[in-house]
Amino acid sequence: MADIIVVLIVIVLLGFALRGAIRHFKGDSPCCGGKKTVHIEGMTCEHCVQSVKKALNEIEGVSARVDLQKKEAVVSYDREIENDVLKKTVEKAGFQVVSITE
Numbered sequence: 001m002a003d004i005i006v007v008l009i010v011i012v013l014l015g016f017a018l019r020g021a022i023r024h025f026k027g028d029s030p031c032c033g034g035k036k037t038v039h040i041e042g043m044t045c046e047h048c049v050q051s052v053k054k055a056l057n058e059i060e061g062v063s064a065r066v067d068l069q070k071k072e073a074v075v076s077y078d079r080e081i082e083n084d085v086l087k088k089t090v091e092k093a094g095f096q097v098v099s100i101t102e
Contacts, residue, residue, distance in 0.1 A: 033061065033077040036102050038086055040071055042095040055093040059085065071098075 038056075043049060049066045052073055056064035062081060066073045075086060087097045 033079055033081075034102065036075045036077070036081070036083070036086065036100055038073040038075060038090060038100050039098040040066075040073060040090055040095050041098055043068055043071060048095070051093050052090060052095060055089050056086070059089060 040052060043052060043066075046068065049068050053064050053066045056062055056066075056073055056075055059077075059081065061078045063076045064073045073090070075081070083100045086100060090097050
């Protein structure tokens with residue numbers, strides 16, 4: 001009987017560990033930064049997308065995916081990045097930031 005209880009406890013602990021690992025790899029864990037969505041006006045073509053992506057990816061700790069259809073960049077980061085830094089970076093690349101959401 002004691003063996004069954006120990007096995008059940010181990011299974012529960014492994015479940016929590018697995019859930020934490022999944023959140024970590026998805027970027028939802030607070031230890032790893034997070035994600036922000038930058039809503040952008042002025043992008044009209046794939047060249048614009050690449051310009052925004054290149055500019056954002058030059059920020060240390062940032063990885064950006066840019067979507068022309070949605071007019072947004074999803075920015076993942078491994079340390080806190082101020083919204084002002086993201087805004088200035090996009091504007092320096094020649095585009096307008098409408099809003100930034102977390």
